Amino acid sequence: MSNSVVAKRYASALFELAQQHGQTGSIQEEMNELKKVFRDNKDLGELFGSPKLSSAKKKEMIANIFKGANPLVLNALYVLLDAKRMDEAQNVFEEFLALADDAAGIAEAKVYSTRPLTEQETNGISATFAKKIGKHSLRIENIIDPSLIGGVRLQIGNQIYDSSLSTKLDKLQRKLIGS
Structure with missing residues (x-):
């Protein structure tokens, strides 16, 4: 925008x-x-x-x-x-x-995943995260990103929800190095 x-x-x-x-x-x-x-x-x-x-x-x-x-x-x-x-x-x-x-209660979202999401997965993500941001639904653009290894990264406006395996591994690595 x-x-x-x-x-x-x-x-x-x-x-x-x-x-x-x-x-x-x-x-x-x-x-x-x-x-x-x-x-x-x-x-x-x-x-x-x-x-x-x-x-x-x-x-x-x-x-x-x-x-x-x-x-x-x-x-x-x-x-x-x-x-x-x-x-x-x-x-x-x-x-x-x-x-x-x-006005329609719709938000734009980008979902990064390692493979194309099924319609059921897209609908589930839309329903779950739309409630979190106070909208009725999300208009999802699915972007394939093999570097995630697994899981998804969701971007709605300037908010990012990251449950990708690569991020979890990075956090684990930082914990192990830091201890």
């Missing part, structure tokens, strides 16, 4: 509009897609930031590229364009997604 005050303001305004119109879920899906599009196409951000194209031409391009997008999303992009803040678009998408997740 970004630390941009500007992005937070734009995302908050869009989130409030989405809630008022009962479209939070659909806009959240579109924000995920926009985030991918802007991340995978760096030239797109540069194009919309280019002073060589008029604002009207840029708006026309946005309308064509994102044809079929929710009008609230298109208007948000137009507002960013008019305010010369297209460089903040990616941050706005991230902030909106964070607001939507927070």
Whole structure:
């Protein structure tokens, strides 16, 4: 998540509009897609930031590229364009997604393991740790890390829960050397 005050303001305004119109879920899906599009196409951000194209031409391009997008999303992009803040678009998408997740009681989590987790293991981790942080569920990204030897390491925001075998062995080694 970004630390941009500007992005937070734009995302908050869009989130409030989405809630008022009962479209939070659909806009959240579109924000995920926009985030991918802007991340995978760096030239797109540069194009919309280019002073060589008029604002009207840029708006026309946005309308064509994102044809079929929710009008609230298109208007948000137009507002960013008019305010010369297209460089903040990616941050706005991230902030909106964070607001939507927070409102739904969902937290992002990274689970490092030596092998892919089963659906049952993922659901168990989500249920257990969501309660610990006061959320309904976790959206888990499973990252394979053979250096753990066994067990898992879980990161939720800036909190880390580590029950990996490599960490336990390191602690044991420090105890043995220290005594």
